[in-house]
Amino acid sequence: MKKKREKQRKKERQYFIHSLKTKLSIGFLIPVCFVALVGIYAYEKASAGMLKNYENSTMQAIDMTTQYLDFGFEGIEADSLQMYGDENLTNYILNLYKNEPVEAKRVLNYSKNLINVKAVSNHFIESIHIITAEKVSCLTTAAVGREGSTDGFYPELLEEKQDALISKVGTEKWAGTHAVLDEHFALSGSNYICSQYRILSTGNAAVVIDVSADKIEEILSSMELGENSVVAFITADGREMTAGQEEYSFLGQDFFRRASGSGEKKGSEYVETKDGEYLFMYSKCSANEAVICALVPKASLMKEAEEMKNTSLLLILFSCVTVFIIGLFILLSISRNMSRLTKRLSYVAEGDLTVDMNIRTKSEFGVLAKYIKEMVSNTKNLIVQAIGIVRNVTESVEEVSRASERLKRSTDGIETALEEINLGAGQQAQDAEHCLTKMDNLSGLIIHTKERVSKMQERVAFTGDKVLSGREQMTQLQTKEKETSRITGQVAGWVDELLGKSREIEAFVGTISDIADETTLLSLNASIEAARAGEQGRGFAVVAEQIKKLADDSLKSSKEIERVVNEIGSLMETTRDSSAKAREIVEEQDKIVIGTDVIFKEIYECMEAIQDNVEKMDRAMQEMMEEREETLGAVESISGVLQQTLASSTYVKEMVTEQAGQVEAVEKRINELKENTEQLTNTVSSFKVEQ
Numbered sequence: 001m002k003k004k005r006e007k008q009r010k011k012e013r014q015y016f017i018h019s020l021k022t023k024l025s026i027g028f029l030i031p032v033c034f035v036a037l038v039g040i041y042a043y044e045k046a047s048a049g050m051l052k053n054y055e056n057s058t059m060q061a062i063d064m065t066t067q068y069l070d071f072g073f074e075g076i077e078a079d080s081l082q083m084y085g086d087e088n089l090t091n092y093i094l095n096l097y098k099n100e101p102v103e104a105k106r107v108l109n110y111s112k113n114l115i116n117v118k119a120v121s122n123h124f125i126e127s128i129h130i131i132t133a134e135k136v137s138c139l140t141t142a143a144v145g146r147e148g149s150t151d152g153f154y155p156e157l158l159e160e161k162q163d164a165l166i167s168k169v170g171t172e173k174w175a176g177t178h179a180v181l182d183e184h185f186a187l188s189g190s191n192y193i194c195s196q197y198r199i200l201s202t203g204n205a206a207v208v209i210d211v212s213a214d215k216i217e218e219i220l221s222s223m224e225l226g227e228n229s230v231v232a233f234i235t236a237d238g239r240e241m242t243a244g245q246e247e248y249s250f251l252g253q254d255f256f257r258r259a260s261g262s263g264e265k266k267g268s269e270y271v272e273t274k275d276g277e278y279l280f281m282y283s284k285c286s287a288n289e290a291v292i293c294a295l296v297p298k299a300s301l302m303k304e305a306e307e308m309k310n311t312s313l314l315l316i317l318f319s320c321v322t323v324f325i326i327g328l329f330i331l332l333s334i335s336r337n338m339s340r341l342t343k344r345l346s347y348v349a350e351g352d353l354t355v356d357m358n359i360r361t362k363s364e365f366g367v368l369a370k371y372i373k374e375m376v377s378n379t380k381n382l383i384v385q386a387i388g389i390v391r392n393v394t395e396s397v398e399e400v401s402r403a404s405e406r407l408k409r410s411t412d413g414i415e416t417a418l419e420e421i422n423l424g425a426g427q428q429a430q431d432a433e434h435c436l437t438k439m440d441n442l443s444g445l446i447i448h449t450k451e452r453v454s455k456m457q458e459r460v461a462f463t464g465d466k467v468l469s470g471r472e473q474m475t476q477l478q479t480k481e482k483e484t485s486r487i488t489g490q491v492a493g494w495v496d497e498l499l500g501k502s503r504e505i506e507a508f509v510g511t512i513s514d515i516a517d518e519t520t521l522l523s524l525n526a527s528i529e530a531a532r533a534g535e536q537g538r539g540f541a542v543v544a545e546q547i548k549k550l551a552d553d554s555l556k557s558s559k560e561i562e563r564v565v566n567e568i569g570s571l572m573e574t575t576r577d578s579s580a581k582a583r584e585i586v587e588e589q590d591k592i593v594i595g596t597d598v599i600f601k602e603i604y605e606c607m608e609a610i611q612d613n614v615e616k617m618d619r620a621m622q623e624m625m626e627e628r629e630e631t632l633g634a635v636e637s638i639s640g641v642l643q644q645t646l647a648s649s650t651y652v653k654e655m656v657t658e659q660a661g662q663v664e665a666v667e668k669r670i671n672e673l674k675e676n677t678e679q680l681t682n683t684v685s686s687f688k689v690e691q
Contacts (some may be wrong), residue, residue, distance in 0.1 A: 058225055058296060059268055059281055065223060066266075066283040066292050069216075069233075072124035073196075073287035076209050077172055079118045079125070080198040083207050089114060093205045095136050115141050126192045126212035129181055131157050133204040142185050142210075154205055156180055161197060172198040174288035176239030181208060194235045194288065216241055228275075229296045236289040250293045255280050260291065270298065345372070386680070394677050400670055454618065482590065505565045512558040520555070523548035 083089055088110045091097065097104035115128040119141040127142035132152035140150075160180045161173075176194050181187060192210035199206050220231045220243035230244040240251055250256040255271045259282045266283040277298045284291050527545065 054296075055268060055279065055281075058279070058294065059266065059283075061223060061225070062281055062283045062292050062294055063266060065219060066285055068219065069290070069292070070285050070287050072122070072215075073211070073285065075122050076124060076196055076211065077287065079122060079128075080172060080196060080207050080209055083114065083118070083130075084198055084200055086114065089130070090201055093130070093132050093136060093200060093202050111139055115139055124211055124215050126210040126214075127187070129185065129208040129210075130200075131181070131206050131208060136205075138184070140185050142187055150184055152205070153180065153184060157206065157208075172196050174236065174290075176235040176237045178208065193233065193241055194239060194290065196288070213241065217243060223294070225294055225296050227297075229294065232293045234291045234293060248295070250295075256282075256293065259293075271295075394674070503569075506562060510558075510562075512561075513555055515554070517551075517555070519551035520548055523551060 088107050092104075092107045092111045095104075097107055111130065115130065119125045119128050127140060129142065130139035131154050132138050133154045134152050136152045138150045138152055157178075157180050161175060161178065174194055174196055177189055178195055182189060187210075191213055193213040193216045194211050196209045196211075197206055216233050220233060220241065223231050223243075225231065225244075228245070230242060230248045232240055232242040232248075232250050234240045234250060234256075238251060240249060242248055242250075253271075255269060259267060259280075265286075266281075268279060268281040271278055271280045273295075275297070278295045279298060281294045281296070282291055523545070526547070
């Protein structure tokens, strides 16, 4: 009994877990959870974005304030630099007009007006002091009515501000306080925040410009960084002015020391103080190394984000309550209709198909009940039809059993025929493979022959080119032979002309010999006549002797010329005979060249015929190659078809064997179907389809 109750409770728990009520509740709560997650995510992103934007805007405000202060400090530097180079002020400091009262008065008034105008025109300037040497009155804008009444105390100031004044003339230095000036001019340190010192061009005086504390405080107060924020201006030598919480001091704080010691011009970080977490920001002035510091409480930065967070929580809570009310109403409606349906469906589950499934509701459950009613009605009709079908199936099973026996006998016959086909296809495949091997051998021979033909074709073409080259050379040789024959003929003509000229020279030589003989005879007669004349004809005898000597020499030369001409004539005869023989040889050589050219022409024609035959042989070999490839392709196709046929027949045999097994399985299934039909008949009879 106890186990039964535990089983019942377990079943109820499982029902509760898997019930539609639980799933709908979870389904409503999941979107609410996602809405909550979206709210949390939006809060986180918004707070981070707002915090970052505030940090950037605040840092930008501090940076702009620093730039504004630098602008003011640079104006002060410009004013002090102008006074450094002012000629009248220099003359006053040097006391150049101490013996000229009028000029001294003018220079004094000019200097007073100069510093007064500078102090009034620049809001950053609290007062300007010209500190002179002894015996020269100091000038100041701070003590009205006392201008020029205070004797110079530059050495005393130099002793106090050695760091600021021991430097090059004209350079400026900054400091926070000046006790000596306060004492001499009865000044209050609260009126200024820092001062600029510049040694003037004379080297024994300095200009001191005080920065207005009120102006700095005004600038700090104008920086609205939020509630409980603190802003401070701190000079390089440690003087501090605070706005917001005047009792708070940045000096001595670790984060301020880190910022001062760093080389960064500006920066920010979150710091922990006794009042909570603050955002610390700073920016350094370029002119005098002063620092603008700010502390902003993180809580004030997150104020708007916290408001967004609270609003989101309220909206999520309201959404949860609304979802709970709507879900409860929907669950009650669904539960009531589900109870009606499940009760009636339990009767259907027991086999009663005559139950009325009508439910009076316009919701989806009414539509569902309508379709369930139709389903039950269709099921009832299906059961009625199934009873008739069972009878038909029983008859069909008997018919299929008989057909299965006939199919088995046919399968056995097909299997026997396929075995015979496999034997024939296997033998054809072997023959095709043998044919393919022979074709491969023939292909190798064809390829080898084609390579030989290609080489022969190349050599024939090479020989034809050489024959053409030989014919061209023979043509050139024939041309040269004709030119040689022509030149040989010209040489023969020239030799004949030379022979004629030689004969003319021989005639001239004979004439010269005759003249020489006559001259000799005349010289002899002259000698005789000179001898007859005696002493008077001696000179004539000498002339006659010289004439005789000249005639002898002429005769001797003419004989020598005659000998040379005869030799030339002999050579000319020989040359003429040689040129005639050379001409005959050239003519015979020309005939040989013509014959050789004819032979070369016949060789070239033969080579062309050989080349034509080789080209035809190459084309034939190419056609044989193509036919070889086609034959190989055909044999391979035949072999492939045979192999495919063999594989197909094997596959068909396997299919037939498998079909035989399937036939046996069908017979087995038919027997099972008979048994299942009987069981189906028994099952269908358990349904109630009539009242």
